[in-house]
Amino acid sequence: MSSISLRGVTLDYPVYSVRAKSLRGSLLNVAVGGSLMKNKSDMAVVRAISNLSFDLKEGDRLALLGHNGSGKSSLLKVLAGVYAPTSGVVKIDGRINSMISMSIGLDPEASGLQNIKNLAMMQMVSKKEIARRLPSIIEFSELGTFIDMPFKTYSAGMMARLTFSVATEIPGDIILLDEWLSAGDADFQVKANARMAGFVKDAKIIVLATHNFSMAQTVCNKCLVMEGGRAIFFGSTEEWARQSGAQ
Amino acid sequence: MSLWEGSADAVSDILDGLRLAPLWWQVGLEQTITRYRRTILGPFWLASSTLAAALSIAVVFGSIFGSNVHDTLPFIITGMVAWSVTGAMLVDGSNTFFAASGVMQVRKLPLSFHVFLQVNKLYINFAHQLIALWVVLLLLRLLPVPHWEILLGLPLAAATAVMMYFSIGMLSIRYRDINYMVAFIGQALFMLTPVFWRQSQMSPKLQLIVVLNPFAHLLEVVRQPLLGHPALASDWEASLLFLLFCTVAALVSLTFFRRRVVFWL
Numbered sequence: 001m002s003s004i005s006l007r008g009v010t011l012d013y014p015v016y017s018v019r020a021k022s023l024r025g026s027l028l029n030v031a032v033g034g035s036l037m038k039n040k041s042d043m044a045v046v047r048a049i050s051n052l053s054f055d056l057k058e059g060d061r062l063a064l065l066g067h068n069g070s071g072k073s074s075l076l077k078v079l080a081g082v083y084a085p086t087s088g089v090v091k092i093d094g095r096i097n098s099m100i101s102m103s104i105g106l107d108p109e110a111s112g113l114q115n116i117k118n119l120a121m122m123q124m125v126s127k128k129e130i131a132r133r134l135p136s137i138i139e140f141s142e143l144g145t146f147i148d149m150p151f152k153t154y155s156a157g158m159m160a161r162l163t164f165s166v167a168t169e170i171p172g173d174i175i176l177l178d179e180w181l182s183a184g185d186a187d188f189q190v191k192a193n194a195r196m197a198g199f200v201k202d203a204k205i206i207v208l209a210t211h212n213f214s215m216a217q218t219v220c221n222k223c224l225v226m227e228g229g230r231a232i233f234f235g236s237t238e239e240w241a242r243q244s245g246a247q
Numbered sequence: 248m249s250l251w252e253g254s255a256d257a258v259s260d261i262l263d264g265l266r267l268a269p270l271w272w273q274v275g276l277e278q279t280i281t282r283y284r285r286t287i288l289g290p291f292w293l294a295s296s297t298l299a300a301a302l303s304i305a306v307v308f309g310s311i312f313g314s315n316v317h318d319t320l321p322f323i324i325t326g327m328v329a330w331s332v333t334g335a336m337l338v339d340g341s342n343t344f345f346a347a348s349g350v351m352q353v354r355k356l357p358l359s360f361h362v363f364l365q366v367n368k369l370y371i372n373f374a375h376q377l378i379a380l381w382v383v384l385l386l387l388r389l390l391p392v393p394h395w396e397i398l399l400g401l402p403l404a405a406a407t408a409v410m411m412y413f414s415i416g417m418l419s420i421r422y423r424d425i426n427y428m429v430a431f432i433g434q435a436l437f438m439l440t441p442v443f444w445r446q447s448q449m450s451p452k453l454q455l456i457v458v459l460n461p462f463a464h465l466l467e468v469v470r471q472p473l474l475g476h477p478a479l480a481s482d483w484e485a486s487l488l489f490l491l492f493c494t495v496a497a498l499v500s501l502t503f504f505r506r507r508v509v510f511w512l
Contacts, residue, residue, distance in 0.1 A: 081355030084506040
């Protein structure tokens, strides 16, 4: 049984660059929702998430909405276990498949094939499992004989197709997404969207950070709207659509 | 969080990293291969710079010291190769979390994973150098049969590296000046450690430089067995003491700062 439970989660970021501090500090104040606090030592602290609590159970698809810097990505990273919260409790049951940055492990000099292996390896997939899934990954990516060419010779679209094919091959109980994944030209995108939809359907819980509310409406049943690190709404997607439409 | 929980977490971080051995082994190999992809001589280049420096130093200092080349040459070359897994660990360790920063910001991995990966790469590199060293010494008909103590010396050096990388890695990512400082200390240490000269050649007044230098002892624990002799008991004792010191430093830094490292990147 997969579930996610957050209780009073707060995340403070220390920002250390002393010289850049004043400039960066004032820029952050303007551009970013996160509230800046002055610590007793000479460093700035950004409160990225403030006292956040919610529960997700199996079948839930949560959309994280909010402006740049509202704390969506920070929350994803807390869920992924990259950041430990400053205070509060995060409880997660289930295997997490974090798709926050799919390009980790890519080597431009190596062949596409080797890069598929590298990517899958960084996703903690065993060698046997990689070998078993390799043919279907290659087939889906439509890279054909290019698969043996160095990765750096690929066009941007081909690179995206390769990473997309690997990312959507490995299932997980809980999937963390920073924006909906897609890749390639128009034809490939149709195929990619279908694969993505199937991939999302198989997962037990999805958390998707996005700026595209209409897409969130089609995929997600719940939504969490963030502003300056705080949750200003948590509930069903329809309700938020009503509320925000009424405003 | 209590101190007890914190230190238990520190230990489990190290154990979790050990369990990921297949991953850091594979990633280490892959990253090493990347370094010489598209080169013709490939792995040879990994060993070449150390060996070139070692040979030149052996020739120059061998003649300055006027000692016979059959002793000096293996002593100096082996010393340089052994240095790459003993003294050089200081500089290598300071880069641990710089090298890992990309992964650390998106993947949940124990901190020790990055340390094991870095040490693994150091030893893959060392293996290249060792083979090249043996080939060179064999061609010169100066190849000694290694003493069995090498089977203890190398693991001891590796364990010391693992433990040291935590604290030195964290320090240099938190205070960026440390990273530069370490590079320059590493350079000075290389000269101040009897890598290409012998302790007996130094004036008695300066002997303390060697006695108090943990890397001098660790170096002998690796070098002497490679030259076919057992290392001195005092070198073993000092090296074990140094390992203990590094382990304590690692546990302390993990206990207090493990969760903060990602914010220092």
